[in-house]
Amino acid sequence: MSEGDAVVSLENVTVLYGRSNRALNDITTTFARGAVGLLGPNGAGKSTMIKSLLGFVVPTHGRMRVLGLDVATSPVEIRARIGYMPENDAHIPGLNAVSFVGYCGELAGLPRADAIQRAHEVLFYVGLGEARYRNVETYSTGMKQRIKLAQALVHDPDLLFLDEPTNGMDPRGRDEMLELVRDLAHNKGVSLILSSHLLPDVEYTCDHVVVMDKGRVATAGPIEALKQPRGRVYELRVKTPGDLETFFDRLRAAGMDCHSTDDDIVRVFVPGDGGARQLFQLAAAERVQVRHLRPSVPTLEDVFAHAVGEA
Amino acid sequence: MPIHDQGYRRYGGDKARGRAWLVIVSTGVRAMLGNRRWIVLMAVSWIQFLVRAVQFYIAANFSQANILNPTAATFRDFFDKQDIFVFIMTVMLGSSLIAQDRRANALQIYLSKPLTRAEYIFGKLGILMTFLLLITWLPAVLLLVVEVMFAGTSGLAFLRANVYLFPAITVFALVEVVMVSTSMLALSSLSTNSRFVGILYAALIFFSNALYGVLRAVTGSSVVSWVSFGNNLAQVGDMIFRVPLRYQTPWPVSLLMIVALVGLSALILERRVRGVEIVA
Numbered sequence: 001m002s003e004g005d006a007v008v009s010l011e012n013v014t015v016l017y018g019r020s021n022r023a024l025n026d027i028t029t030t031f032a033r034g035a036v037g038l039l040g041p042n043g044a045g046k047s048t049m050i051k052s053l054l055g056f057v058v059p060t061h062g063r064m065r066v067l068g069l070d071v072a073t074s075p076v077e078i079r080a081r082i083g084y085m086p087e088n089d090a091h092i093p094g095l096n097a098v099s100f101v102g103y104c105g106e107l108a109g110l111p112r113a114d115a116i117q118r119a120h121e122v123l124f125y126v127g128l129g130e131a132r133y134r135n136v137e138t139y140s141t142g143m144k145q146r147i148k149l150a151q152a153l154v155h156d157p158d159l160l161f162l163d164e165p166t167n168g169m170d171p172r173g174r175d176e177m178l179e180l181v182r183d184l185a186h187n188k189g190v191s192l193i194l195s196s197h198l199l200p201d202v203e204y205t206c207d208h209v210v211v212m213d214k215g216r217v218a219t220a221g222p223i224e225a226l227k228q229p230r231g232r233v234y235e236l237r238v239k240t241p242g243d244l245e246t247f248f249d250r251l252r253a254a255g256m257d258c259h260s261t262d263d264d265i266v267r268v269f270v271p272g273d274g275g276a277r278q279l280f281q282l283a284a285a286e287r288v289q290v291r292h293l294r295p296s297v298p299t300l301e302d303v304f305a306h307a308v309g310e311a
Numbered sequence: 312m313p314i315h316d317q318g319y320r321r322y323g324g325d326k327a328r329g330r331a332w333l334v335i336v337s338t339g340v341r342a343m344l345g346n347r348r349w350i351v352l353m354a355v356s357w358i359q360f361l362v363r364a365v366q367f368y369i370a371a372n373f374s375q376a377n378i379l380n381p382t383a384a385t386f387r388d389f390f391d392k393q394d395i396f397v398f399i400m401t402v403m404l405g406s407s408l409i410a411q412d413r414r415a416n417a418l419q420i421y422l423s424k425p426l427t428r429a430e431y432i433f434g435k436l437g438i439l440m441t442f443l444l445l446i447t448w449l450p451a452v453l454l455l456v457v458e459v460m461f462a463g464t465s466g467l468a469f470l471r472a473n474v475y476l477f478p479a480i481t482v483f484a485l486v487e488v489v490m491v492s493t494s495m496l497a498l499s500s501l502s503t504n505s506r507f508v509g510i511l512y513a514a515l516i517f518f519s520n521a522l523y524g525v526l527r528a529v530t531g532s533s534v535v536s537w538v539s540f541g542n543n544l545a546q547v548g549d550m551i552f553r554v555p556l557r558y559q560t561p562w563p564v565s566l567l568m569i570v571a572l573v574g575l576s577a578l579i580l581e582r583r584v585r586g587v588e589i590v591a
Contacts, residue, residue: 109326
């Protein structure tokens with residue numbers, strides 16, 4: 001992907017907390033238009049990257065561009081064109097939902113009448129239409145997530161930063177939130193970067209992914225391309241006489257990636273042309289009973305496990 | 312089919328730039344004007360204006376009451392008497408201005424919008440300064456107008472003889488309001504608990520006054536008045552209104568202390584008002 005197609009690009013960006021804690025370690029990557037997932041375990045540097053792009057954190061080294069503008073020289077121009085949904089609970093105290101979202105619209109430069117009109121519209125869009133005259137402080141966790149999305153949308157940004165948007169939501173609310181995010185990216189023409197450690201959320205809503213681990217980019221690209229097998233994935237149900245980890249160690253020693261998804265279900269990535277026969281041989285050697293084996297479709301979880309394992 | 316599609320629509324209108332601080336001020340002022348207790352406090356703070364207006368009327372219309380004729384000292388005294396309301400309003404309103412935003416993580420919301428940290432600070436300052444000017448500068452200027460209205464030609468003569476009064480009222484009101492607002496805003500940025508901020512502000516005022524009292528008793532001189540925030544303001548006020556100085560401290564020292572306090576407050580605000588708090 002060329003830099004011109006990207007909504008966000010980072011060149012050799014390093015962020016230091018204190019003297020030695022590298023939250024971002026010499027990162028060079030780009031984020032394509034559309035929906036891009038920013039994946040990684042807790043502490044990988046996802047939130048730091050977003051806060052750096054917003055100008056909240058100043059990198060010690062490197063250059064960042066958002067929508068073609070340099071973060072170091074044009075932070076205000078950038079923030080006029082982006083929306084940010086923070087990870088933690090955040091609101092302006094003492095206001096009801098319409099006033100809060102309308103106020104955010106005004107802060108972003110909308111005339112008061114337009115800001116209030118759009119506040120009503122986006123509150124209906126995120127599913128808070130009936131509760132829009134309630135004080136935000138009385139909202140449930142799920143409602144607070146929705147209003148954070150509303151305030152990020154009210155000024156019609158070209159790019160949205162969503163930091164863990166489904167945190168604390170019940171399953172139904174989570175599905176609705178993911179539907180909204182998907183709709184924004186695929187039907188409303190809003191590019192977005194979705195930071196999450198939940199792989200299903202990213203897989204459902206995003207076309208591209210950037211996987212981070214320990215302050216570095218572990219892998220990046222279109223999800224479908226990353227899921228193309230460079231080997232085969234098998235799902236096994238096994239019974240072991242001893243510790244499952246011993247079997248895992250044996251598989252890893254043979255160059256395979258493996259992780260258990262349930263008590264006795266294991267997903268194994270066999271690189272290259274190696275197949276089930278090799279797996280059976282290794283299982284026999286470890287006296288592991290393979291009670292069920294079936295080829296599986298690679299998922300984002302496999303991509304993630306593979307990338308983070310290599311990072 | 313719905314009459315109006317309530318789905319998300321792109322916005323085609325214009326977006327203004329550089330007026331976010333004004334939005335913060337106007338929203339804050341509107342919110343306070345909706346508070347009944349605040350309105351009552353505002354009304355009470357104007358009682359002195361009414362009393363002075365009656366005094367000016369009597370002085371203008373009854374020759375036996377010449378003793379009530381206004382002087383520059385009258386206006387200086389007006390500001391002194393308003394100090395209690397300045398204090399109450401600063402504690403009531405100012406203590407929560409940033410503390411509440413910090414408690415609700417609102418700084419991330421503000422600073423993710425197209426406004427700078429300076430605009431945010433000016434916006435918050437603007438709310439407090441607006442109300443403080445409404446109970447200091449505005450009634451003082453209106454008293455000048457009232458004097459001219461009630462006294463007619465002699466009122467105009469008073470104005471000509473004291474032509475510096477309008478600038479003096481304006482400059483002193485600004486010095487007082489800027490000093491009080493920036494220091495309270497800086498304290499408000501230090502905590503997420505507005506009640507604690509209010510107590511801290513009051514404690515600093517009273518402590519500095521108490522310290523001056525002790526030092527004065529020990530040294531027997533008022534030259535140490537610069538240790539008190541209120542005394543510095545009073546000293547500079549006396550100089551601006553051209554009335555005899557009440558302390559032996561040179562007024563430039565008092566002015567320097569005020570500038571230092573405002574500078575320190577600005578430094579605290581610069582460090583505390585950030586989109587993210589990093590604990591390394």
